[in-house]
Amino acid sequence: MHHVRLSGQLRSAADNLEVIDVTADTIRELLFNIAERYPQLDAHIEAGIAVSIDGEIYRDNWNTKIPPDSEVFLLPRIPGG
Amino acid sequence: MAHDYSYTKQKFKVIGTRPERPDGIDKVTGRAKYGADATAPGQLVGLILRSPHAHAIIKKIDTSKAEKLPGVKAVLTCADLPDLTGGNRDLQNILENCMARGRALYDGHAVAAVAAVDAQTAKKALKLIKVQYKALPHVTDVDEAILPGAPIIHDWVFTRGIDPAPTEPSNISQRTQFGHGDVEAGFAKADVIIEKTWKTEQTHQGYIEPHACLASVGPDGSGELWVTTQGHFTFRNVCSSLLGMDVAKLKVTASEIGGGFGGKTHVWMEPVALALSRKANRPVKVVMSREEVFRASGPTSSTSVDVKIGAKKNGVITAASAELRYQGGAFPGIWAMLGAMTSFACYDLKNVKTVGYDILCNRPKVTAYRAPSAPMAAFGVESTMDMLAAEIGMNPLEFRLKNAAKQGTRASYGPVYGPIGIKPTLNAVKNHPHMRARLGKNQGRGMACGFWFNFGGQTCVDLNVGIDGTVSLTVGTIDVGGSRAAISLIAAEELGIPYEQVKTNVADTASLGYNDMTEGSRGTFSTGMATIFAARNAIEVLRERAAKMWDIPVDAVVWENGEARATGKKHGNLPRLTIKQIAAKAGNTGGPIAGHNEVVADNAGVSFASHICDVEVDPETGATRVIRYTVVQDAGKAIHPDYVEGQFQGGAAQGIGWALNEEYIYGDDGRLQNPGFLDYRIPVCSDLPFIDTEILEIPNPNHPYGVRGVGETSIVPPLAAIGNAISNAVGVRMDHVPMSPPRILKALDDATSS
Amino acid sequence: MSAVLVSTTVNGDTVEFACPQDETLLDALRNRVGLTGVKEGCGTGDCGACSITLNGRLVCSCLVLGVEASGNSIETVEGMADGNKLHPLQEKFIEHAALQCGICTPGFLVAAKALLERKPNPTVEEIRYALAGNLCRCTGYDKIVRAVQAAAKEMRKKK
CATH class of the missing domain: 1.10.150.120 ([2Fe-2S]-binding domain)
Incomplete structure (x- = not known):
């Protein structure tokens, strides 16, 4: 079980929760599970989302494993210059 | 094959050396081919007609006279660019930005285009196109755009991110929020609170090469595009979507690029060039003038930012908050969101809250500019930090050190940091001789910190071993500032061969798999990572081939210093096989020898910088001169230190220009008044001192060599570093960038009279 | 406007080209002589990317007309190296x-x-x-x- 924290605007799509508890081994599983529970988050995931695991930001690789007890944070996908 | 991304403390032979870049001779002899340097048989000249209005309904476009002019081969309006986006709003916005659809949204918005046999004819044709406009009220200021009664730019924009969802359209496209803790409780505990509004004006990336492309599309729906771009694969995807072409049938070749800084991550006139070519059935070259670049290609936001920071007398920050209003031009953007994420990223804060408002204006569509949105937020935050330090009587450097984010800190944008480098950069500043240099009259010293995320992304690399043992490396990120040299170094390091035996080439979209854009400081990070893995794959093949040549098991073959060595009692006495010897026999041992890698290179590793700046202010004129400048930044590992220093220096120079001179000036008529390098003044050689650099190397745990992105962070601190230096020089706190002579003079006058 | 035949010396070689009277020397060098090493960054004399020497004097070629090259001597970046020896x-x-x-x-x-x-x-x-x-x-x-x-x-x- 991971306590997944949500950044500001994602919270409004998840009943204004700051933290949701999700069980997942990979980013793909995580996003699938939360979108099933909070369908409004699906639009955010489609628009682009990044997942921070222990402070490292993953934008693309949904196969990335989420270690047990790791800190997981969802934030919007961001571009560079 | 799965590869391990982890940092391994590998001992390097060539990484960290400074060899000459492989494209150097082409670039000093004029041989290198940039966007405007290609030609094709039968090529036409394409030109674009642009709106002189900030906001207007386009009632009618009469192209009949232009079409009849001899030598004109195609005239284009939005009618020739039907909406094929299937309702995808992002693509619709790109399409509408390329060519107005019934309404001009900013001064410079494209309304029609022509292709003709030569420039003279094309210019005449543009004049023959008659457009009937009905001017509409406009707004170009970020704060005015959200006042009641401001003209609404789009009736389909309803502010996202507020609950309940609004029912009226607004110029605020989205509200975003980041942070943690309870800021009200935090401020209640503060002994001192500083609260202030900071403004920055709009600036342009200012690459010296204007946008340019050569498009060629045939009636069979196949086409080619030669273009100056930071992402030819993305351009291919976007252009083919907008024009209804098959992705595989559009080959995009990235020319050498004359600077991008984010501005060449976006298509501007390229889809129009392709559409002109398709209509004329001839190649069409479109080259923007400098005026077009300023009026109609992505500048960065103008901003207005409220910052509030509270601290105890002992220097501990109890709470920090910011409201950030960023103008994104005529289409919705995410720029305020980026400002809201980065603003307090340097600090360890228990209570922090940032709110971003992305705002529409009648200005050109904003696009990324080097660490997009971070410099403006840092200007407000880092200036406020200095004011607060002064108020509690603490040295501003010690104040920052006391509150610096460290491993385990929850970042203001959410996640908890891994090993990071803000404290080491501050300590390096503290120990730098620059901090102890003497200052003269009207001189002052300032410092500031900066943060940027850095990104990786989709990347692939082909590595082919030639019959003589030399190696050609095919990459899909472009070389903006020497990355071919860095990537060649990496291949040489892994294979154990001399740098000179590797040649790195940038492939077109038909010759290599998809690569994301060269943005987010990712070029050397991600293509370097793919190169490491491609080289390791090639080494596996080389070992197998050597084993076959020796007729021994592959397990008995190791790869060392560019050679295969047989190991063990039984085979240890075999003479080594060089890469050249193995390559020469490739045809007899299984065919060409190659290594490939496709990777999603996430984890480019966040990056921090601290800058020191000395200025001298002339109290008579308000003119400010930077007399000494030092950049300290964490690079993780500098592959080719010359080009890392170059990134540090270049970003600092752009930040200095932004801080002191550069700004978009709009008239009351909503038109840009200074679309040229004479009146939009970027720093020239005589404006700047040498820019000292100190490269810190705190390894990124998620790259085999520890590399972090280095390209962007250096533009973040200068605005505030200079503002702080000016304050220390002449005692006025500048809250509006650029800190141009008239603004400084006014601040000095106001200070004297009060 | 009819074109003018321009005869000039570029990097030591005699060059002839027909040039419209309102065309800049920058455009003529790039499009008619094929010297695309001369770059256009602004077209208004502010950036220096099109710098050449005209009879030994440093000028922005975007501020000179092509026809003004007639009978004069031009040096560009393409003429800097001495054979295969770089300057x-x-x-x-x-x-x-x-x-x-x-x-x-x-x-x-x-x-x-x-x-x-x-x-x-x-x-x-x-x-x-x-x-x-x-x-x-x-x-x-x-x-x-x-x-x-x-x-x-x-x-x-x-x-």
Whole structure:
């Protein structure tokens, strides 16, 4: 079980929760599970989302494993210059 | 094959050396081919007609006279660019930005285009196109755009991110929020609170090469595009979507690029060039003038930012908050969101809250500019930090050190940091001789910190071993500032061969798999990572081939210093096989020898910088001169230190220009008044001192060599570093960038009279 | 407007081209002579990317008409190297990593060469002011100034 924290605007799509508890081994599983529970988050995931695991930001690789007890944070996908 | 991304403390032979870049001779002899340097048989000249209005309904476009002019081969309006986006709003916005659809949204918005046999004819044709406009009220200021009664730019924009969802359209496209803790409780505990509004004006990336492309599309729906771009694969995807072409049938070749800084991550006139070519059935070259670049290609936001920071007398920050209003031009953007994420990223804060408002204006569509949105937020935050330090009587450097984010800190944008480098950069500043240099009259010293995320992304690399043992490396990120040299170094390091035996080439979209854009400081990070893995794959093949040549098991073959060595009692006495010897026999041992890698290179590793700046202010004129400048930044590992220093220096120079001179000036008529390098003044050689650099190397745990992105962070601190230096020089706190002579003079006058 | 036949010398070679009367020398060099090493950054004489010498004098070719080249002598970046031997400025620009994107480099090289011919031992300040008409957006000018200093030293040694 991971306590997944949500950044500001994602919270409004998840009943204004700051933290949701999700069980997942990979980013793909995580996003699938939360979108099933909070369908409004699906639009955010489609628009682009990044997942921070222990402070490292993953934008693309949904196969990335989420270690047990790791800190997981969802934030919007961001571009560079 | 799965590869391990982890940092391994590998001992390097060539990484960290400074060899000459492989494209150097082409670039000093004029041989290198940039966007405007290609030609094709039968090529036409394409030109674009642009709106002189900030906001207007386009009632009618009469192209009949232009079409009849001899030598004109195609005239284009939005009618020739039907909406094929299937309702995808992002693509619709790109399409509408390329060519107005019934309404001009900013001064410079494209309304029609022509292709003709030569420039003279094309210019005449543009004049023959008659457009009937009905001017509409406009707004170009970020704060005015959200006042009641401001003209609404789009009736389909309803502010996202507020609950309940609004029912009226607004110029605020989205509200975003980041942070943690309870800021009200935090401020209640503060002994001192500083609260202030900071403004920055709009600036342009200012690459010296204007946008340019050569498009060629045939009636069979196949086409080619030669273009100056930071992402030819993305351009291919976007252009083919907008024009209804098959992705595989559009080959995009990235020319050498004359600077991008984010501005060449976006298509501007390229889809129009392709559409002109398709209509004329001839190649069409479109080259923007400098005026077009300023009026109609992505500048960065103008901003207005409220910052509030509270601290105890002992220097501990109890709470920090910011409201950030960023103008994104005529289409919705995410720029305020980026400002809201980065603003307090340097600090360890228990209570922090940032709110971003992305705002529409009648200005050109904003696009990324080097660490997009971070410099403006840092200007407000880092200036406020200095004011607060002064108020509690603490040295501003010690104040920052006391509150610096460290491993385990929850970042203001959410996640908890891994090993990071803000404290080491501050300590390096503290120990730098620059901090102890003497200052003269009207001189002052300032410092500031900066943060940027850095990104990786989709990347692939082909590595082919030639019959003589030399190696050609095919990459899909472009070389903006020497990355071919860095990537060649990496291949040489892994294979154990001399740098000179590797040649790195940038492939077109038909010759290599998809690569994301060269943005987010990712070029050397991600293509370097793919190169490491491609080289390791090639080494596996080389070992197998050597084993076959020796007729021994592959397990008995190791790869060392560019050679295969047989190991063990039984085979240890075999003479080594060089890469050249193995390559020469490739045809007899299984065919060409190659290594490939496709990777999603996430984890480019966040990056921090601290800058020191000395200025001298002339109290008579308000003119400010930077007399000494030092950049300290964490690079993780500098592959080719010359080009890392170059990134540090270049970003600092752009930040200095932004801080002191550069700004978009709009008239009351909503038109840009200074679309040229004479009146939009970027720093020239005589404006700047040498820019000292100190490269810190705190390894990124998620790259085999520890590399972090280095390209962007250096533009973040200068605005505030200079503002702080000016304050220390002449005692006025500048809250509006650029800190141009008239603004400084006014601040000095106001200070004297009060 | 009819074209004019222009006969001129470019990098030591006699060149002839037909040029519309309102066409800049920059466009003529790029599109009619094929010397695309001469770059256009602004077209208004503000960036120096199109720097050439006209009878030994440093000019922005975007501010000169093509027809004005008639009977005169032009030098561009393409003429800087002596056969396969690079000019010391070209060598030092590569060695000192004085270019990143490289679009401004031809203009800088031509302007720096004009400076060193006039002043073989310039101070840093003289270099900075002599090159103030050439814009570079990548480097912050640091490595460019160092490369010019190094080339000047090299050229003085050879004399």
